[in-house]
Amino acid sequence: MIEIEKIEVDDRDSLKFIIKNTFPAFVNAIRRIILLDVPTIAIEDVIMIENTTAIFDEFIAHRLGLIPLNSEIDDLFYQSECPSCEGKGCNMCTVSLTLTQETDRNHEKMVYSRDLDPLDHRIYPIQDEIPIMKMGRDQRLILEAIARFGTGREHAKWQPVGTLFFKFMPKIKINPKAKFNEKVLKSCPKQNFNVSGKKVEVNNVLDGICDECITNGFEEGDVEVTYDRNTIIFELESTGALIPENIVLKASEILDKKIDDFIEKFQQVMYEES
Numbered sequence: 238m239i240e241i242e243k244i245e246v247d248d249r250d251s252l253k254f255i256i257k258n259t260f261p262a263f264v265n266a267i268r269r270i271i272l273l274d275v276p277t278i279a280i281e282d283v284i285m286i287e288n289t290t291a292i293f294d295e296f297i298a299h300r301l302g303l304i305p306l307n308s309e310i311d312d313l314f315y316q317s318e319c320p321s322c323e324g325k326g327c328n329m330c331t332v333s334l335t336l337t338q339e340t341d342r343n344h345e346k347m348v349y350s351r352d353l354d355p356l357d358h359r360i361y362p363i364q365d366e367i368p369i370m371k372m373g374r375d376q377r378l379i380l381e382a383i384a385r386f387g388t389g390r391e392h393a394k395w396q397p398v399g400t401l402f403f404k405f406m407p408k409i410k411i412n413p414k415a416k417f418n419e420k421v422l423k424s425c426p427k428q429n430f431n432v433s434g435k436k437v438e439v440n441n442v443l444d445g446i447c448d449e450c451i452t453n454g455f456e457e458g459d460v461e462v463t464y465d466r467n468t469i470i471f472e473l474e475s476t477g478a479l480i481p482e483n484i485v486l487k488a489s490e491i492l493d494k495k496i497d498d499f500i501e502k503f504q505q506v507m508y509e510e511s
């Protein structure tokens with residue numbers, strides 16, 4: 238049976254946990270679904286009303302697309318599945334944000350993500366201080382940005398994560414008669430080993446194994462590092478669009494649906510057609 242152990246959760250930011258009694262293919266399926274199929278909201282179309290700045294419309298639109306927006310809502314339809322507009326785009330499947338900025342003859346200014354004004358107050362930029370562009374003197378920028386749900390399969394801007402990876406649990410075996418270099422082991426930032434007097438034990442291995450400690454902290458052959466492929470450390474960093482735990486839960490639900498779909502189709506073909 239699978240066991241989960243929580244290591245670190247940071248509110249809107251990152252999540253680190255251990256999955257025990259599992260295997261790499263299963264964890265990799267979840268990882269790939271997170272990258273490709275977990276939907277978030279991002280700006281897809283920009284209607285440029287006025288742009289007298291030095292930056293091309295397309296550049297601005299591209300930058301707007303990359304700003305993570307709060308996607309923790311469940312009453313916005315996926316555009317292609319929208320029951321009211323059949324994919325054309327309406328207020329049940331898209332949301333607008335406006336941007337109106339002007340500079341006078343004497344001042345320049347930076348335009349930030351916080352300057353986007355959402356029509357639906359729940360769909361706002363997660364970070365306030367993402368720079369969009371610098372405006373020169375006496376310039377105007379007026380636009381309407383239209384955001385919608387999408388997935389990493391369409392474009393990477395919809396991916397819910399920045400970093401996402403898993404690694405196998407390291408296991409360190411120390412020869413009981415091993416001689417060690419206390420100075421090396423104690424100065425290591427990863428603190429793989431705990432030294433007290435003449436004794437040395439394994440301390441923390443979750444942040445990776447330090448090569449320096451293994452090669453210079455001990456004499457050759459006194460420590461052995463192996464990796465347990467059935468105990469996996471899973472780590473992800475959210476873009477902020479979704480809460481980290483929800484990213485994993487949504488990916489698991491999608492995997493579950495894919496399997497249900499497979500079972501149904503398989504049974505249809507195998508039992509009903511013969």
Ligand SMILES: [Zn+2]
Pocket residue numbers: 314316319320321322323324325326327328329330331
């Ligand atoms: Zn619609």
